[in-house]
Amino acid sequence: MVQMVTEFGVVSRAAGQGLIELHCINPRDYTTDVHRTVDDRPYGGGPGMVMKADILLSTIRAARAQAPLSKVVYLSPQGKTVDQAMLKGVTRSLIADGKDHSPGLIFLCGRYEGIDERIIELEVDEEWSIGDYVLSGGELGAMVLVDAITRLLPGVLGHEQSADQDSFSEGLLDCPHYTRPEVLEGLSVPAVLKSGDHGKIAQWRRMQALGRTSLRRPDLLDELELSEQDKKLLEVFLRQQESIK
Numbered sequence: 001m002v003q004m005v006t007e008f009g010v011v012s013r014a015a016g017q018g019l020i021e022l023h024c025i026n027p028r029d030y031t032t033d034v035h036r037t038v039d040d041r042p043y044g045g046g047p048g049m050v051m052k053a054d055i056l057l058s059t060i061r062a063a064r065a066q067a068p069l070s071k072v073v074y075l076s077p078q079g080k081t082v083d084q085a086m087l088k089g090v091t092r093s094l095i096a097d098g099k100d101h102s103p104g105l106i107f108l109c110g111r112y113e114g115i116d117e118r119i120i121e122l123e124v125d126e127e128w129s130i131g132d133y134v135l136s137g138g139e140l141g142a143m144v145l146v147d148a149i150t151r152l153l154p155g156v157l158g159h160e161q162s163a164d165q166d167s168f169s170e171g172l173l174d175c176p177h178y179t180r181p182e183v184l185e186g187l188s189v190p191a192v193l194k195s196g197d198h199g200k201i202a203q204w205r206r207m208q209a210l211g212r213t214s215l216r217r218p219d220l221l222d223e224l225e226l227s228e229q230d231k232k233l234l235e236v237f238l239r240q241q242e243s244i245k
């Protein structure tokens with residue numbers, strides 16, 4: 001399942017160019033019983049199962065042996081919620097600088113009620129959550145992270161700036177985008193985008209990014225120190241919004 005993330009789009013191209021490598025390890029391969037059991041009943045009783053501690057320990061140690069410079073990250077709803085700023089930092093830490101092994105990440109994906117707490121104490125370096133909701137397994141979380149991190153790695157996105165202009169990269173949401181046709185069901189592309197004036201286009205996009213962030217995610221704006229120019233653009237945007245109402 002997780003390997004599939006390398007079969008499409010940006011991640012597939014990055015894998016094809018050798019910019020990333022993804023190795024999946026199945027805890028079932030480290031079981032010793034005929035049923036290849038990876039879960040067991042919880043101490044103290046109650047519903048659900050827990051991933052077997054000894055099996056996970058062997059699996060994680062096998063992963064560490066393959067990727068000795070990698071942190072073990074347990075995907076967990078109780079972990080630190082990942083965001084773009086954090087992932088940018090993570091991406092920087094993944095850039096290999098001539099070492100024999102590349103720094104990487106080992107994503108530990110839980111199932112059932114989760115994993116034995118002692119595994120966290122013994123082997124987990126960090127716990128990350130992909131949001132305040134509960135998945136049935138960590139695999140989707142790992143796939144989300146592989147995608148989000150890969151697109152930030154140098155050389156992965158064709159146009160060098162495309163990740164810089166995405167939402168959150170400068171603490172703002174992205175501006176709206178348009179392509180052909182020029183008129184769709186009576187709705188026209190904003191005239192400035194057809195003007196050919198790159199200065200005006202850049203200014204309009206900045207204003208839209210500021211305005212959208214203010215309307216949709218004011219919490220993000222609170223974190224920023226806006227320049228005088230940005231404050232003026234935001235005022236113009238908000239005045240325009242008022243006049244539309």
Ligand SMILES: C[S@@+](CC[C@H](N)C(=O)[O-])C[C@H]1O[C@@H](n2cnc3c(N)ncnc32)[C@H](O)[C@@H]1O
Pocket residue numbers: 074075076077078108109110111112113114115128129130131132133134135136137138139141
């Ligand atoms: C059903 S969940 C276990 C939830 C656990 N009982 C709890 O409430 O904290 C099974 C697995 O899915 C993964 N998972 C669930 N929600 C997640 C989230 N928001 N972010 C990252 N991983 C998550 C974790 O690996 C977890 O071990």
